[in-house]
Structure formats: structure tokens, C-alpha cells
Amino acid sequence: QKVETVTIGVAVAQTSNTALLGQEQVIGARFAEKFLNGRGGINGTPFKLAFQDTGGDEAGAINAFQNLITKDRVVGIVGPTLSQQAFASDPIAERAKVPVLGPSNTAKGIPQIGDFIARVSAPVAVVAPNAVRQALKLDPKIKEVAVLYAQNDAFSTSETGTFQQTVKDQGLTLSTVQRFQTTDTDFTTQVQAVLNAKVDLVIISGLAADGGNLVKQLRQLGYKGLIIGGNGLNTSNMFPVCQKLCDGVIIAQAYSPAQASAANQVFVKEYRAQYKKDPPQFAAQAYAGVQVMVEALKALDRKKKLNTYDLDDLRVALNKQILAGKYNTPLGTISFDKEGELIQKEFYVAQIKMRDAKNGSFVYLK
């Protein structure tokens, strides 16, 4: 069977607790569809996106992948949202020989799942240390550090490992490590421990709601020092939670709206026009995922018309092409190593600046 219309699958969490993150990814992907098709699609032929909801669990991700692979007959998949889901669903794509780009999977071991698995999300080990270095730049006197993380969240626990390592590497003292659950709301106990440890830097790995509450309660109860937030807090969704108290939180970024590339500037402009705010990282990464697929398809198409391919062959070819290419995305120029691990040049550190109770922005630090 030849490929008539090119369909790219997007499997992210549109329901469940994880939808908070998935929603931004949906926006990013939709945006890419509209924008890239507006610019001619794949050498003049528009492509289509097929969305399948993964929910927040493993079975949901597998089902979404299966549907995309056999029913929607996609050439490649951007997804899933969580690394834990990726460990369940990526092997499915791997066996079916369908290329996958993880848009937000930052855990260790994702590209190693197989030849067809790559990601556009830089692993924590690469991103997280930047924030600590930046904090030390802002306040060289920092000595004592408290680390807090959501222990029921896979990504937060792996991120905290990196943070803790960095703290040691930088010669700082790890005064206390506190755990919480993503479903927790009250952090008085943890905050108390932090305050008692008299630290001057707090590092939080969690998701938006719990992370935001933690920041809020830290401030309300009198913590004055610097706060670093991990990848899960890297969303404006945190603003309504800690409101004015979000001010000053430092977050390492794999993406910056300020990134100077032309690709990004156009993206940011269009995004702002439509959503009246800066694109968040998860949207940018999902966008990048779709863009990488599309550009790889374009390159293939130039060599041999896509509609002459068998779907199976196209998938294999696409995977090769993805790994071979170099892409000018809003994330900057990116490429992949042979395992499928992302090679990204620029990382950023931003600090939250709240304009009022609801609105704020990430201000990028040099």
C-alpha cells in the first residue's frame, strides 16, 4: 500500500492528571500543523496530525500507540508525555518499526529503548545543572542546600538525582533532602525542615501544582533564599498557584522564547498572536517534534516522492532520515546522535518575574 496522505501521530495525555502538561503539547503540535502546512507542508503537500489520547497511564499509552500505528497509519509518532509511559509504549513502536520522538521524556534510558526511539527533550542530566550554576552566579555565598522532590513522580526522582549530584560537584552542602507526593498540598512539614536547616538555596523537583504550592508555602512561612525549580515547574501553569510568591524562582530551560534563531522568532510571534502569551517549553518541544518529522519527510520526499513509498518502508526511511538531519527548531539547532539522543547546543536559565497576581513571565538570565 502506498502512502496517500502523510499522517503524523501525536500521542499525549489529553485526559487524567497529566493533561495539564499534555494540553500544552497539544497546543504546540496543533500549532505546528497549522503553521507548517501554511508554509507548504511537505514540499507542497499538506500533512495531517492524528491525535490519540494516552491518559496518564501505561496501558493508555500503549493503546494510543497501537491505534496510531495500525488505524491511523502514521509515519511516525510524537509522544508520549511521561517517561514512564514511554517505557511501556515505545517498545511497541520499536517492534513495529515506527519512528518515535519523545517530546518531553527526560528520563535516562529513553533513546536506548531502540533504534526507532529518539527525543527532542534534553535529558535532565544535561539541563538541570545549569540552574545550579546560575544560582551560584547570582549568589556566590550559597553554601547550604535543601533538595525537595516528588517521590511518586518518575521524572522528579530522576531529576533530583542530577540536582543532588550537581550540588555535591559544586562543593555545596546538601543539608536536607525532603520528599513529597505530587498529590500533596500541604508542605508545612517539609518547609519546616528546610527552615530549620537554615539553607540558602532550595531545589524543587515536582510538577506544577505541588511545586507551586511548595514555593508558595516556603515563602509564606518565611523562607528568603533562592529557589530553583525543575523541569516540571517549567510552565506558566505554576503562576496561579504561587502567584506573586513565584517571583524569583530559577528554572533551567531547554527552551527560551528569547532564543534568537529565526525559526524561533517566527514561532514566538505567531504563538503570541494567537495565545497572547509566550510559548511554554512543552509546547515548543511538541512543536519541534512535529517539525523534525516534517523536515525529515521533506528531505525524503525530495529524494523520492513520498507517495511512492510503502508505509513500512517510509517509516524505516523516515527514522534514518530523522537521525541523520540537522534541524532549525525553536529549540535552536538540534540533531541526534546515533542512539537517538538529542544534541542541543543551547540551554537557558530563566527567573520568574510576576507582573501581578496572575501574569508573569520567564526572564532569561545570561
Next chain:
Amino acid sequence: MDDFLQTYGFLIATMLQAGLLGLSLYFPLQAGQLSLASPGFYAVGGYAAAIMLTNPAFAGLRDTLGNGMFPLTWLAGAVLGGLLGVIVGVPALRLRGIYLALATIAFVEILRVVALNLTVTGGAVGIFGIPQAFGFQDRWQYIFLFLPLLLLTLLFARQLERSRVGRALRAIREDELAADAMGVPPTQYKVLAFVIGAVLAGLVGAMSAPFLNTWNAKQGTFDASITILAAVLIGGSRNIWGPVVGGALLAAVPEVLRFLADWRLVINGLVLVVASLYLPQGIVGALERLGRPRPPQRPTSAPVSAAEVKS
């Protein structure tokens, strides 16, 4: 056909798996015990298999046994489930109704937190890269594991129901005190039913770890407990087919409703409401009502009691 299996094979296997988990809850329920511990045993079974299949400590064993490793993981899952079943069941079965349900949920939660904190279980990330049973390539091939197990379990359950032990369980469900007074020792049989469920759940867990490719603490949670219970009730809690039908259905509905896109979970919720309103005895219960029960047959060989005394 191939495409169908590719797309829905995983779902079908999940439906069978859900049916099995439903049955694991059904056994204690037969003795009137509302135990929601199944996801705990399921998680433990899964961890046992995942560890045995990935941990370097078992590398030698894996090399020696080859595919024989998989049945061994099943055995391990079942035995661990059973052992834990005894440990939890003996104290917990003094409780009744919702109290028992909550005590078993407490057990599930404790296990979950422990799994999050251990290194062998891979902490919150869990264990991934689990090798495939018998080199299975596709999810649907797991039907070859779950279906025979389901059939065996059904057969077991049916035979159990018709036996002296099955009667004892029913008696306890109906009236524990009266059962006791009529010579049925309640504790012993309650623990038995509980352990049967635990063994089954552990076994299913062990089969499920390769099936899902990965295993983590989210596999045994409160939500799972409630979903399984809902499946049993929707299917019908008084007939062995109930948990199977309910489990399969509840696993299938959200997938079947995929075409509704954003509305699918809303509709899924409505399905649950409507089903519980219109099928108060569950689906199988409703079907049973259609066919009126066959009156019991007098054993043919029975000598008609000579001294028939009318009271």
C-alpha cells in the same frame, strides 16, 4: 485480521487481564469479603517477574532456563501473592465490609510506597526494558497467556462453586454467624478465599510485567482497586462470568469510545452510571434473570424417604 489484532490485540489481552483481576476479587467476595487488595498482589507479582527478568542477579538463572524463566516468574508471582495473602489476610479478615475494604487498600498503599522507595523496584521510575515472554513480538500474542489462564480460572471457579468448599463460602457470605453455628469455620474459609484471590492476582501480575514492557509503583494503586471492584459489580458479583464480562467491558469502553475524542471519558462516566442504574444485578445478573433458574432436580436414585412426615 492482522491489522485488527495489531490494533486491538493489546486491548483484548487487557480485557482478559482485567477479567482475571476481577476474578481475583471475586473469590473473596464469594465469602462475602470485600477485599480490594488485588492490585497489591498484582503489583508484587509484576515486580517479582520484572526483577527476575531484568536484574543482573538473575542473569545466570535466565541463561540456564531460557524461556523456562517465564513460568518460573509466574510461579514466583503466585507464591509471593499467596504468602502475602496469608500475612495480610489472617489479621485483616476479622474486619467487615468497608472496613475490610479499607484495610486492604491500606495494604495496597503501603506496598506502593515501599516500592517507590526501594532500589530493586527501580524507585519511582520502575523497571523497564522487560524481555518478552517466549520472544513474543506483538501484544496480542499475550492472549495466548491470558486466555488459557482465564479459562482455567473459570473452570476452577465453577468447580469450586459446586463443591463443599464453595457452599461454605456462600454460607459465610450470607450469614457468617449462622454458618459458624452450622459447623462452617468462617476464619479458615475466609482466609482460603482471600489467598486464592491473592495467588491469582500475583500470577496475573507476573504475566503482565512483560506485557506492559515496564513495571512501576503505579501498577498497584487505589484507583486500580476501585476500577476492579467497579468491573466486578458492573459485570455481576454473583456469577463467575460477572467479573469477566465486567472487567472486559470496563477495559474496553474507553478504547471503544476513542472516536468521541474529547468527550470519551465523559461518556465513559455516563456509561458507568447508566449501567449501574439499569443493571442492578450486573450484566450477567440481568442475563440470568432472563432465563429462569432451573429448579433443582431430585436425585433420581434417591429412595423416596419412607417416613415422610408432614410437620
Next chain:
Amino acid sequence: MEFSQFVQNLLNGLAIGSVYAIFALGYTLVFSILGIINFAHGAVFTLGAYFTYTLVVGEFSNNGLLKGVALFPDGSPLSGNPLTFALATLLGAAGAGLIAVLIERLAFRPMRSRGADPLLALVSSLGVALVIVNLIQLLVGAEIYNFPSDAYGETPPALSFTLGGKIVIIRTVQVIIFAVSLVMLAVLGYVIGRTKIGKALRAVAENPTTASLLGISVDRFIVITFFLSGFVGGLAGTLVGTAFGVAGPYFGVTYGLKGLAVIVLGGLGSIPGAVLGGLVIGLAEAFVPAEYSAYKDAVAFALLFVILLVRPQGLLGRAAIQKV
């Protein structure tokens, strides 16, 4: 443990515990009358918060069908002042109460009249919860909303005092939640324990058929119960929302498990039990030493398990009566 630390833990425990308690009050109310676990309670709790939010802010952002809809183009008349906020909270709670009544009508009553297994109510309420949560997401997205920070006027965010040279702190919101849960406990306790309505409610709870044989209108009392439960739940939702933000559609549902643990620990159907259970679990969590905080949830549930083994009917629950 130093005394100041002890006091701090105590305060923390009471603070966490009163959140659990306030959630559990409405939960246990329905259980005490109908003997069913209403899984939709978490969703009703969530709705209370969203209703109040709608009243004081009146617009939602990006991701739902309601994006761009502004209820109050010139700003909500109910915002900007603690008194109007209180009013909005009560209205939100009343809204939640009405939803609870609706749920009873549509999802529970028909089942009762068909003589279904009471456990099945659990499935139907689960379905209702699923509908509500996903409708919220469809309408206003999964994002986090928060009340204006001036909801309580010029109150300081935290109160602190020194004990033996150490500072002990507590957040103001939590003092408010604690106080409100005690007030609700007192009111509900009085109504159920001391009035004719309460007596009738207890009769309905124990045996609806017999109650109706005594001239008690069972359906009416059930409606009252659901309204109260929804009202109390909705109120709690807003309060907890002011403390922690309305963290998306699942906001209330995440309290479901703890809430269940709380009412079972306290003794099913016992109103003071719900509060006591909440505080006990809160305190247990607060007193888990920091280095074992990873096991906090396990500690709470282990405690529940152990207490149940010692007191199978929960702390304040009454043992089943078995006169042979």
C-alpha cells in the same frame, strides 16, 4: 524532640488534618445515611471551588470551551473584599449542594428504588465523578486556577510565635480551615445528635423501610443529606482552594483516598469521627521524622491498618449489633 518542634509538628498535624477532616465531613454524612461511599464527593468538592472561582473571577483561560467567555466584563462584583468573597463561597457551596442533590436524583435514587446492591452506588458515583471531572476539563481546561490573593483581606499569610527561642509558624489559611471545620463539626453534630431531624436521619440511616413506617419521609431526608453533604463539601473545596490553589479538575478527587481512610478510621457514619480521623492521620503524618518522610503515606495507612485491627469499627464508630 524539642518542645518547640513538638508544638510545630502538632500545629502542622492539625493543619493537614483539618483539611482531611473538612473534606471527610460531607463524605461521611452521605455514608451515615445511605451506607454508601459517594465517590463523587471529591468532584463536588472540586465544583464548589470552581463555582466560587466563577463568581469572583468569572473568566477562564486558554484550554477549554469556555475560553474567552467573560461573565463579568467589568470585574466581578464579588471580588476584592473578604465579605463578598465569603458570600461567593457560600453561593459556591450552595451550588455544590444543588449538584449533590441532582446527583442523588439521577444516580442514586433510581438505584435505590430498584433495590440494587448498595455497593453498586460506588460504581455509579464513580461514573458521576468521571463525568464531572472531564466536563470541567472540557469546559475550563486542566489548568490550575487560584483565587485572588486578597480573598481574606489584609490577613498576614502566616502567624508565628517563639517557643524556647525557636520560631513556630502556622499559615493563616490553615487556622481558618481548622476553625471552619470545628464550626461545621459543631453544627452538624448538634443537628444530628440533638434535634428531631437528627433522630429521624438516624432512623433513615438504619432502616429506611422502618423509618417510613414511622412517618418519616425517607426521600426528603436523603435530599437534605445530599444537599448538606454537597454544601459542606463545596465550602471545603473553596477553602482548600484558597490555601493550595484549585489544582485542576482532579483537585478534589485526589483527596478521595485520604478522605476514605479518614472516615473509616474515625468510624463510618460518625461525624465527630470524621474530624478525629482527619486529625489523627494529619498528626501521624506530621510526626513522621523528616528523614523518613518518604514513608509518610505508608505510615498513615499502616496506622489505619493497625487501628482497625484493634478497633474494627474505627475510633468513634459503633460496633455492629448482633443479638442472636
Next chain:
Amino acid sequence: MTGAGMTASVPVTTDRNVVLEARNMTRRFGGLIAVNDVSFDVREGEIFGLIGPNGAGKTTLFNLMTGLTPPSSGTLTYRGQTVTGLQPNRVAALGMSRTFQNIRLFRGLTALENVKIAQHTRTRAGLWRGVLGAARAEEAQVERRAWELLDLVGMGDRAGELAANFSYGDQRRLEIARALATEPRVLLLDEPAAGMNTSEKGQLTAFIREVRDRFDLTVLVIEHHVPLVMNLCDRVAVLNFGQLIAMGNPAEVQRDPKVIEAYLGGE
């Protein structure tokens, strides 16, 4: 359980025919003494009546005897074996079976099943033998006996009906059949005639005698219907406020002024 002194105060029977010996049985509920230091013997094969005003402690005494309520003090021995302290199912296995004043059938099961279940202690098949279908003969036997017993109480044609659907009086009959299914040597009936009309009560009297003879039973019966008691029982014990106030043959007891005052009521 019992202080040595207390047991010593009651002469130990040497009567070989005694099956049950109750010694100083006492049960308190909070401040209330529901059964107060009750001692008596029951002889093999007799029909032993237990009467007394409402709340005198009759049912409680049955509960103590069958293990459903542990005594505060005192013992019961059955053919020399101590029964008190045993679980109800052990008591049943020993050969003592009962009916309940507040009927406690397995309401959701059929009449047939009710009677089959009660044969539990007389059968052996465990989990695996049952599941593997290796207990056919035993099952057939259980089935046969169940039908016989239902026929005995006149319910052979209603074997498949749910116990809950039987009317009150019919439920009482079914309870007797169920109790008989445990193959007891001692049968304890708590108000078996309640809910039966006068002519049914008459039939019941005959029926109880009949089963006693047929199954070699010793029967204890609590009953408020005086003519039935007087007609049926070989001996009658009277409880009042937990204490044994009279014991003897029916005619004696009926004339006892204490009994008339507390229970029968004068004219």
C-alpha cells in the same frame, strides 16, 4: 474459667444418661446479669423445656451453650467434654445444633442449599478434591440427605426457592431442617412454634417427638406457648431474671407459685 469452689458446690452427676451438664453458667452484659449462675443436667433422649418471662435469659443461655456468646463464667460439658470456650462450629461438629429465635437462614440461598451447607461437618472434601470433582459420592450423599430433610419438613416441592421468600412460619420449619442436617445429637430449638397457628403447633409437637425418636436426639426447647411445652416436654426449667427458679416435670412446674407469678400470670 470457673473457680474451683464454684463447681465444687454442685454435686457432679454420676448419672450415665446425662448428656449435658451446665455448671454455674453466668453471662453479664455491662451491669446486667442475663444468665446468673445456672446449673442443670439434661438427660439422654429427653425433651427439655426452657421457659421464663421475656428477657429472662433463655436465648442467652442457648448462646452460651452453642459457643455464640462466651460465658462470663461457668462451664458446659457434653458427654464429659467441655464445650464452653469452643467456637460455634466446633460445638456443631460435636453434635449440638440449634435454631434461632430471630430466624437466621441463609436468606439469599435456596432451601436446598441451606440444608446442604449444614452438612459441612459431616463431610470431608477439601479444596482440591472438590475442584477436581473427586468427591462425587459424598456430594450425591449430601444431595440425597438434603432432599430427605426437606421432605421431612414438608418442603420437598419448594427446594429451589430462596429462603428469603418463605413466609415466617415456613422459615421456622426450614431452620429445623437445617439444624437437623448437621446430624446433631442434641437439638436446641428457640421458639420453634412462634408464628404458627394452634393446629400447626399441635403438628409441631408431634413432629419434634418424631425426629427425636427417629434421630435419637436430645432436645432442648424454648417456647412460650404453654400448652405445647406442657404437652411436649419431659422436664421443664424456668428462668427468671437469669436465674433458675424452678425445674421439674411440666405439671409440677405449672403449679409452682413462683412460676405462676413471674410467667404464667394468675387469673
Next chain:
Amino acid sequence: MALLEIENLSVNYGAIQAVRGLSLTVEEGEVVTLIGANGAGKTTTLRAVSRLLRPVAGSIRFAGRDITRLPADEAVKLGIAQSPEGRQVLARQSVQDNLELGAYTRKGSFRADLNEMYERFPRLGERRDQLAGTLSGGEQQMLAIARAMMSRPKLLLLDEPSLGLAPIIVREIFSIIRELNAQGVTILLVEQNARLAMNASHRTYVLEAGQLTFSGNSAELVNDERVLQAYLGG
């Protein structure tokens, strides 16, 4: 005018027809007995009158008003009270609470009635704080009867009131029936102790397998061959 008129009443439990085309009347101020073998449908009839069961056919009129579809609690408000089969005391409530709930539909004080019940049944007085579920069978029966009386009904339905009661209390119950009747309360009585009941009543209906077989003046029926045979033990 008849206080209670039942016409052509049929009540089913699923497929089981428990009462079939039953018609009977109870005049104001009358005591009427309903007798019949186990399973004849007596309890079913009373439950239909109390509106706990929904008839499949026929009508029930009370004081001239059609109550066939009335909810049970409304029936109590009209003045119908029942002491039900199986007693149905509220096990978790105290004796006193049970009695007070009996007076639920009444406005104003009912202290006097409460004291009266305790006088009539001293055992209940002694146990006023005991949970009803822990009472002995007979004690519960007294409570059920007393509770029904607490609502001061116009029509009192008694389902086997003597069940489980000691002879001395049975006598008390029947004297209460006479007294209440003298005060103008109408009573519909189901009893197995047929002779006692018939002696205390004006008229008697005999029910068999859900249908009325015959009825008449109690004083006459007591000597009727058929009744003697079937219900009075010859």
C-alpha cells in the same frame, strides 16, 4: 362509613402472587382479625395497607380517601400505624429513641404517652437507654407494639403481636387492644393465636393462599367447623 376499604387487592413479589383479589373492610371503631396459614398473605396485606408494598391491582381507601399510591410516610400521617412482623426495631437506637420516633408525626408533647408505655411495659422502662437491638426477642416485640401506639393512630395494624411473648404479656397485649378499642382506635389484627384474637375482635376474615375464603362475626366463627379444624387445633 368504613375506615378501611380494601377492594380487589392483588400484591405480587416478582412472579409470586401473594395476595389475589382480596376485598375487606374495617369499620371505624372495629377490631378485625385476619387469620390464615403460613404464607396465606396476611403480612402482605398489612404491608400493602401501610403502603410498604405496591399493589398490582385493586384499591385501598382510608377514611374515604384513596391511598393506593400514597407513600408510606404519608399513610402514617393520616393515622395508620403498624407493629410489623419481625418487629423491625431500630437496633442502634435506644428504647426511648425508638418510642420517640414512634411519635415522629405528632406535634406537641408526647411525654405522657411515653410514661404510659413504660407503665404498661415496665421492662421497657427499666431498659429505656438500652440499644433496642440488644433486647430479647420478647422485649423487642413489646417495643414494636408500644412504638406503633406512640403515634396515636386511627388505625392500628398489628402483625402477630403475641409472637414471642410470655403468656403474662400476651394477656397484657390483649387487654391493651380492648382498651384502645374502647378509646375509639380501630384495629386490624393478624394473629396465629386465633382463639384469643377472635375473642378480642368483632369480625374475622380467613385468608388462604392469598384469597379470602370466608369471613364473619368472630363470635360465630369461633365455633365454625372449618375454623376450628384449620386454625384452632380442633
